[in-house]
Amino acid sequence: MTTTDTWLRAYTLLALRIDRRLTGTATGTVLIYRGPQEWRQAVAAEEPRPAGQLVEDAEAVVAGAPDRYAAAEARALRMAARRLAGENLPPGEYARAALGIQAGWLPEEVFEEAHARLDAALPPAPGRSLAERLAGWQAAHVLPADRVDAQVPDLVARAVAETRRRTAAIVPLPRNENVGCRLVSGVGFRAAGAYTGGAESVIHINRDLPFNLADLLYVVAHEGHPGHIAESLLKDRLGGTQHARFLLAPPFVVSEGLGLHAQEIAFPDDEAQRWLTDRVLAPRGIRPDGSDFAAVHRAQNALFGVWANAAFLAAEGRPAAEVAGYLARWALLSPAEADAARGSLAATGMVLYVLGYFHGWRLLDSWLAVPEAERRHRVRRLLTERLLPEDLR
Incomplete structure (x- = not known):
């Protein structure tokens, strides 16, 4: 040895x-x-x-x-x-030592900008709050619960095929790759992509949550290609610590940043919305409502910063009601969603986990803001090289 x-x-x-x-x-x-x-x-x-x-x-x-x-x-x-x-340690010091990032309190102007983007992206609804309009947009695109088991695996398979095709135009992928879909219950996540070795992977979908058809490519690209599954598959050949990936570590920041940018990478501009409208929404009788899916998703990515600030509040020992209220006010969650989110922040490792999302997204947002040829080169590097947050600054 x-x-x-x-x-x-x-x-x-x-x-x-x-x-x-x-x-x-x-x-x-x-x-x-x-x-x-x-x-x-x-x-x-x-x-x-x-x-x-x-x-x-x-x-x-x-x-x-x-x-x-x-x-x-x-x-x-x-x-x-x-x-x-x-x-x-305080969360900021812990994040610097464990994740390799500078993470402090985010000014609410970041969230106000995201709210303004949502206001412009969602269908107008006079008299309704922004949170109500977002919830209404989500409800308008939800697959009926009695159709989830029958239709979601096929929808995910079609989305996987398209996201793989687009990712393969950036970086070569194995021809024999197989990505399955498994519906699960009683879990704390919305979706999770798992690379199981060789050319095999599976995307787990939480059947207990409403399935938003407008989020199909956003979720599948994040969990699959060019997100987590593609990264794990391509980096598996590098050996080293890839077989034992500790999530509360610097590579996690890069991985989640890639996942949150995955749809934008594979579907620039409004291409995701056009694909969904033609192949998924129109066949189910869901008519265009004037919303901008890409702008909605970008705003939601920015609002992961609300969770980061809530993690700081929770670490300071602020009252549960204050933390939940902050999440409801700025992340536009319902009272029940905000209370559940507040509770999840008490789980082991969640303070670092939520910091990785926003700061990974923002780090890559700057790093990928380059001309298209260089952007594709950098995406290839994200998928095939061992990179740390410090390499992307």
Whole structure:
């Protein structure tokens, strides 16, 4: 076994041990693991290590990291171990140490701008608030619940085929790739793309939530191509820590930034809306209402910053009602949605998780704002190279 192999085993075992201790996460796990099953089984069978021992193990893993990318991931594990040991840094300091980003309180002007974009993008509705108009737009494009099981897998398959075709024009993809769709219940996410190895992947869709047809490509591009599945598939050949991806680490910021830009990358301007109108909405009798899907989605991406600010409020110990009220006011959530969102921020790792979304989106928003030829080159790099947030500034 080489020195690198020895380090990779130590890193992987540490990641598995920390993931075992981080119970109560909103996503169910903070580790995407496709490594040797005997390693997972060995960790599951052993007595949980004390947090202090995990910190010592993490220091050794950081010290022995073979390159700067591995070192960044190892430092993220060290921060998780230190939090398990009782260290409680403010969210901004934690984000800098674990995610490699500068994350502070966002001025509400960011959200006011997003609200103005939504106001222009949504159909007019005199007398109704912006939150009511957004909810009305979503309801107008929802697939009836009794049709979800029968129609969503086919809709996802058609969207996967189109997003793969467009992504393959940017970067080569395996011809034999297979992406399935699985409807799931009782989960805390809207959708999740999972690369399972080789050329196999699956997109999980939460059947308990309303399925917005206007969001079909936004979701499938994010979870699939050129988002999470494409990135995992193409980077799997790089080896290293790809088989044990700790989510609360710098690469997660880049991945979520890519996911939130995925639809814009594959469908510039109004191409997503035109594809959906012709192939999905019109056949179901949903007529154009004058809304601008791309502008709605861009505004919603910016409003992930509301969750980031709410995470700061929650970390300060602000009353639950204040945090929920902030989410309702600025993220345009219903009272029930805001209360659920506020509750999810208490889950293990969610403070870093929500910071990764907005700051990843904003980081790539600047990095991809280049002429088209260079933009495509940079998308290829995002999909095939190990990049950290510091590489994109």
